[in-house]
Amino acid sequence: MTYRVDVAELEAAWLWVLRLRDEQATQDDLAEWLRWYQADERHRLAFEEMQSFWHECGRLIGDDEAASVAALLAGRSTPDERSQPSGWRRRWPTLAASLLIVTATLGWLVSAHWSPPAEPIAEVRQTSLPDGSTVDLAARSTVSSHYSEDLRLLVMEGETGEAYFSVARNPQRPFVVQVGTMQVRALGTAFNVRHADDRVVVSVTKGIVEVSTPSGSAKVAAGNRIVWEVSGDSVPSITPATEASTLAWQQGRLEYHNEPLAAVIADVNRYSHQPIVIDDSAAGDILFSGTVFTQATEAWIDALPQVFPVQLEPRLTGGLSLKKRQ
Structure with a gap:
């Protein structure tokens, strides 16, 4: 079956991308996202596209600028020179250009009603x-x-x-x-x-x-x-x-109740394109309850630092290193 993603779904997915990347995100936020994600195949398609869109923005204009532009698109802040520090004013021309690129691309996605092939x-x-x-x-x-x-x-x-x-x-x-x-x-x-x-x-x-x-x-x-x-x-x-x-x-859901993160990640690694190596036993001992969708392992991995006191770092040999946040 072919699904078409409409404007509302893309907008909702974009807000979820921002919410999961917020430093104040909690495990309850992750659970709420998983319920939304599972509720409709269109939600999954829209979220994966917006997740890819975020990474592409970071590659083109830099992660810091992408985060600032994301805040502007979400309506969380404005570049008011009277209330923002001088550093913001110096960066505003760059951010304005970045915002133009991002909004133009996002507008194209919405207007085209982009419909990716289901994985x-x-x-x-x-x-x-x-x-x-x-x-x-x-x-x-x-x-x-x-x-x-x-x-x-x-x-x-x-x-x-x-x-x-x-x-x-x-x-x-x-x-x-x-x-x-x-x-x-x-x-x-x-x-x-x-x-x-x-x-x-x-x-x-x-x-x-x-x-x-x-x-x-x-x-x-x-x-x-x-x-x-x-x-x-x-x-x-x-x-x-x-x-x-x-x-x-067998239906693409990995379900856990109070399982060590080390065991969960060992399972997730069998479905992920970016395997995680736990380099800190304290991180592996953290207990996790919830569902991981085998089609959304990358999104789940990206959300880990937002809902647990852990950090992810690229490894020279490939994949990611997971450690307890200092």
């Missing part, structure tokens, strides 16, 4: 196994199979990934998923495994699984999830989990 949600790959079981794989996730006469073993590769397993029942041939030193054993059931940073989350949607770790084992029934911190000494915890929340990633 597909990151593909969910489904694989059928020889025994009739199936595996749904999230972006940049890999599972290898090692079948024998008496065991069906699948290994999640790498340090991050997500997969949903629908298991064909066969009591004589156990189905086991291995994630590092954790093993998830099932007979006839369906469950999701998410490996992010040093955190493994197993959510069961059907039947019962037995989860074994070096610190012990536990049985998890449908409607629950078990969380294991790989590098910690804590005992895995079991909490309720709905099927809708567990499988939201």
Whole structure:
């Protein structure tokens, strides 16, 4: 389906770009933006265009001038020489020219009713196994199979990934998923495994699984999830989990409740074009609750310094470095 973005949607998107970049933005602002963003496909298209427009303005006229021009366009300030410092008056000719460029471009976008092509949600790959079981794989996730006469073993590769397993029942041939030193054993059931940073989350949607770790084992029934911190000494915890929340990633939504930012970013990196490296454990320990849309990871990343006490810096080897704000 092709969507057309109208003037009101572009204007609303532009105000959201400014609001998320405000130093006083809060996590409630981010949550409100996510509700608006999710409400309509046109909102997503308009926001992504205005986000790109902002970055392009910064490239053409400089980030400081772009911020000042954005304030003018939002009606937050005026270049009144009687009330502004002398530095502003010296910059006003440059800002006036910049404002002309920005408003002319924005006017063209509005008048043309720009309609960008919709970007597909990151593909969910489904694989059928020889025994009739199936595996749904999230972006940049890999599972290898090692079948024998008496065991069906699948290994999640790498340090991050997500997969949903629908298991064909066969009591004589156990189905086991291995994630590092954790093993998830099932007979006839369906469950999701998410490996992010040093955190493994197993959510069961059907039947019962037995989860074994070096610190012990536990049985998890449908409607629950078990969380294991790989590098910690804590005992895995079991909490309720709905099927809708567990499988939201298949519809392009990553949903979290009080999860460390390090684990969230490990997931987001699988969908983002600018991966984040956490160079400060204090930043990674910050708890996050909310939804990240896989089609809007760049916008979510850009908003991080506005809603959390963190800072992002470009890395020489590519991507971004995340640290606690000093």
